[in-house]
Amino acid sequence: MAESHPITRRTFLHQTSATAIAGLSAAAFGPWIAHGAAGGSKPNILVIMSDEHDPRVSGCYGDKVVHTPHMDSIAERGIVFENCYTTSPLCVPARLSFTAGKYASRIGAWNNSCMLPSDDYPSVPHILNAAGYESFLAGKMHYDATHRYGFRELYPSNNAFMDGRGGRRKADDETVNEAAWNQRVAGFKIADTSSVIAHDVKVTENVVKFLSERRPGDKPFFLLAGYLAPHFPLTVPQKYYAPYKDKIPMPEIPEGFFDRMPLNYKHLRRGFGTVCATPEQVKLGRELYYGLTHWLDDEIGKVLAALGKSAAAQNTVIIYTADHGENRGERGLWWKNCMYETAARIPLIVSWPERWKGGQRRAGACSTVDIARTIAEIAGARIPDDWNGDSLAPYADDPARAWKDLAVSEYYAHNIASGYAMIRTGQYKYVYHTRMDEQHGPERELYDLNADPNEFNNLAGQKAHSERVAALHQRLVKELGRDPDETEQICRADYAKGYAREKGKPKAAKKQKAKAKKAA
Numbered sequence: 001m002a003e004s005h006p007i008t009r010r011t012f013l014h015q016t017s018a019t020a021i022a023g024l025s026a027a028a029f030g031p032w033i034a035h036g037a038a039g040g041s042k043p044n045i046l047v048i049m050s051d052e053h054d055p056r057v058s059g060c061y062g063d064k065v066v067h068t069p070h071m072d073s074i075a076e077r078g079i080v081f082e083n084c085y086t087t088s089p090l091c092v093p094a095r096l097s098f099t100a101g102k103y104a105s106r107i108g109a110w111n112n113s114c115m116l117p118s119d120d121y122p123s124v125p126h127i128l129n130a131a132g133y134e135s136f137l138a139g140k141m142h143y144d145a146t147h148r149y150g151f152r153e154l155y156p157s158n159n160a161f162m163d164g165r166g167g168r169r170k171a172d173d174e175t176v177n178e179a180a181w182n183q184r185v186a187g188f189k190i191a192d193t194s195s196v197i198a199h200d201v202k203v204t205e206n207v208v209k210f211l212s213e214r215r216p217g218d219k220p221f222f223l224l225a226g227y228l229a230p231h232f233p234l235t236v237p238q239k240y241y242a243p244y245k246d247k248i249p250m251p252e253i254p255e256g257f258f259d260r261m262p263l264n265y266k267h268l269r270r271g272f273g274t275v276c277a278t279p280e281q282v283k284l285g286r287e288l289y290y291g292l293t294h295w296l297d298d299e300i301g302k303v304l305a306a307l308g309k310s311a312a313a314q315n316t317v318i319i320y321t322a323d324h325g326e327n328r329g330e331r332g333l334w335w336k337n338c339m340y341e342t343a344a345r346i347p348l349i350v351s352w353p354e355r356w357k358g359g360q361r362r363a364g365a366c367s368t369v370d371i372a373r374t375i376a377e378i379a380g381a382r383i384p385d386d387w388n389g390d391s392l393a394p395y396a397d398d399p400a401r402a403w404k405d406l407a408v409s410e411y412y413a414h415n416i417a418s419g420y421a422m423i424r425t426g427q428y429k430y431v432y433h434t435r436m437d438e439q440h441g442p443e444r445e446l447y448d449l450n451a452d453p454n455e456f457n458n459l460a461g462q463k464a465h466s467e468r469v470a471a472l473h474q475r476l477v478k479e480l481g482r483d484p485d486e487t488e489q490i491c492r493a494d495y496a497k498g499y500a501r502e503k504g505k506p507k508a509a510k511k512q513k514a515k516a517k518k519a520a
Helices: 009-015 025-033 067-075 091-100 124-130 176-183 195-212 237-244 263-271 279-309 368-380 393-397 462-481 486-498 505-517
Strands: 044-050 079-081 136-139 152-155 221-226 316-322 348-351 358-361 406-412 421-427 428-433 442-447
Touching: 044 279, 044 368, 067 152, 067 279, 067 316, 067 348, 091 124, 091 368, 124 368, 136 195, 152 195, 195 221, 195 279, 237 279, 263 505, 279 316, 316 406, 358 393, 368 393, 368 505, 421 486, 428 462, 442 462, 442 486, 462 486
Parallel strands: 044 221, 044 316, 079 358, 136 152, 136 221
Antiparallel strands: 079 348, 316 348, 406 421, 421 428, 428 442
């Protein structure tokens, strides 16, 4: 599964400079067309993907305060994967990784202004379409406005594409971006609507309409409902805030913890301005996050109710997941961007009563690329040979079946001194922060998540764990196909160059976006 170099947009354009990208056809994906799913008719596949949801803020993952009865109902009829991780704790790299079935570094998805090399790049929707499915997208996948990678769009949610430059690296930056924190904390409020709420209401409306219009005999569908909640702004109607006021405990932060943080995480705190957070802001933000998660759960409930009334009710796989988590002030951090459990761990609940008994749990580590591969296998699609990940279906069939128990995640975006990568296997998590320059780095983290679930005690510098650190680093390199230090240099070179765009594409993207907005 490893390869020596990622396929970047520049590489693709260089290799195909003499060939114009024409319309898509099944023939283009002939090598991946399946001969049919085993066991009869193919199931519909509904993926509900939220944004920035820490799974610990849900009833089925153990929270006793939050109200998430609809997420919990999927768990009651399905399987909860307790240790699923994003392949990158940032929106676009995580979502492109899911779309392409590959680790973010292999597709050059470094930050939120990246895209896959072409619209006909082998993707989850493309290979499912080739296997007899119709693939639909309602809401956010944070794609560039000119690309949908095989999805037909029900409700648009485009990324404002930039040129791919970014990821400034500076080791000795003590600057605190107070304005960034003030801007985001301004969205900590009680109100009936917000950009997130308005978007997600439209997602629900379009998904409900789609499901109500399905008829017996229609092609099987792959539908991705892309919600923004509980992503900031943390603006919540009063009825959803009230149950959590004064009910959410404050973060536990040991004395001296900030001084012991890796340089990259100190940069995150300064770069996002979270060092300026007051206790009152932290308290309110955490309460609002619970309220917004509760609000999202009600939207999911509307989708589930519509599915139950539709022609697709009896043969649909439901998958609930997220692109990454949310720190919620834990360890002095907000948003995502790091490898702590709050940001890197994601929910994964899979329900298919026709195949799997409900109320089950699986503890083995898995990740976004495993979700992509599982969807492809369920659909009976032919999977490209160079995809990462493994199907979770056999593990879901039999909890005693051997499972790799491994997840990898990467971050090479902004507000850091250098990129870093994580591997989780068994009870241990290892994070490698690449060398910034001759004077800084590399840095390492190692946590025993059984003994230290809050990740306060970094074991990487202890002699007793030196062999474990070396073994985990070797396994991380093997899984990704190169050492993270090499990846960091490739990333820096890509940032310096930016992305090439075909002439006229930005203008075309503006027209497409305006047309979609008018139609909505």
